[in-house]
Amino acid sequence: MIPTLHIHGPIGEGQNNPPAIGAFLAENAGRPVCLVVNSFGGIAADGAAIMALIEQHGNVRAEVMGVAASAASLLVMGAARIAVHSAAHMMIHDPSNLVWGTAEDLRREADNLDKLADTYARAYSRATGHPVERVRGWMTAETWLTAEEAEALNFCDEVFGTDQSGEAVAAFDYTRFKAPPPAILRAARQAGQGAA
Template sequence: MSNKARPRIYNRAGKRIEVQDKSWYAVQASGEAAERVLEVFVYGEIGTWGITANQFVQDLRAMDDGVSPVIAAFNSIGGELFDGLAIHNALRRLGARCTGRIDALAASAASVAVCGAHKVVIAANAMLMIHNPYTYAGGDAEDFRRVADVLDQTLEAIIAAYKAKAPDIDDAELRRMVGAETWLTANEAVALGLADEVGDGITVKACLGQGSVLQRYQHAPAELLAQLDEPPEADPDLEFEPVDPPLVLPVVDSAKLALMITQRCTAAGISNLVEPLLSSTKLESEEIVLAGLARAKAVNDLCVAARLPEFSAEYVAAGLDAAAVRARLFDKIVTSGKGFEIDNSLPLDDDPAPKVQAKQIDQPSIWASRQAAQSGTAHGAKGARA
């Protein structure tokens, strides 16, 4: 897309939210060799800030003996669609020995992934959510038309994934439900063919640090949103030493910080730097995000001044400051032979006014001018006497 970052497609609402606790993902084998069962727990976001398809496939391949049953347990709000599709296909290749298990929630990309299993068991109190793909982009009209075409194509990939699991489902009805962001109960999912069996209900938190995303869905069930207000249950097996004075950790609203980055980048005309800023700041705090926004603006200005705007996203993602960017741009300009100098310095308010020096007298020039004038006068006089 002509020096613009390619859009990533998310099969869920809002922007990416970083997973604060990555201990949710695990692959384990249980039982003796003759009764070995592999369990994969996808309890969090799917994609770059959670479990990528590459990691999922590599971890599964490392433990899979080719014959043992595989259970893929999901409790996920979703994430990046293409990672979800890749996990879908990885489960599908396992054939009849693969069971997908929805322990609490399989939303968006997670619903696509779990439908790759030969058999899907959904807990009685769990839900499955399907909806349209989502992305963000920047650019001119042609860029947005291309992005719209990509979204249409990814919607077809979603429809194909669901119909591979439920071939008898009505195509028009499926598209209507996907477009309307539909939350399916266990019985509804089985009736549609997206799940095969209703299992026993278990108590599992449906958010896992991702509750802010649930709040941005249009039709998130009230019972799921209510869990956001429930205090975390204490683990009786864990004992903590008292802290004096009490340790108070700041609460970071990642969704708010991500929205701040998006809005301010849009206002500044640097929407292409949204994703690099999300990556480089990691949404750790408002102070870090504000500093990142200021740095991104300075870096972009330097790259534009150097007529090399295509490097701004790379430098922002790498966390480079203005001095480091100047050095890199200088090297690129010198090696290209353009001979273009960048001066991004601004005068300070308290800088003294520059001194204006009087022009020095050039005596030799004055003398030469007078001699030339006198010589011309003399020649004129001789001509008149003749």
């Protein structure tokens, strides 16, 4: 049986951090492994670090169940093979941060976020084959993809699962995003998550 690790909930919290996931990958070096992802995202830098660890391992299958948004969609780009359940969604957008300080502090943070966005766009571009400029446009718009759209745009290699039941979306108030799909909002509401 293939070793499998579930990454559910926020990236960077609990066991969803680079050291814990890196330890799992190191324990299974040279062996095929599976990461099952259902996360609304989290700390962007941790998503990037996990993506690098997955790339270094080289034999990871990522399976998206429910949702892989923000930092979670970034980390799955490191997998050798990406599969998305037919009822799941992926989302890419510009990284964000909370910052407090002077006008100069805020300008500096905006510059840093622009650099992060460019770095992440290059990672999505490398994984999908799309030009960086196109990916940046999708990120700026906050682009949500169904499983079929993700496959058509090369964000995944395959769609699996023929029914639409799948796994419930990761617990989160999805109204905090710019443009969540109505299906995600309905699923979250039905599970008693987020705003009504």
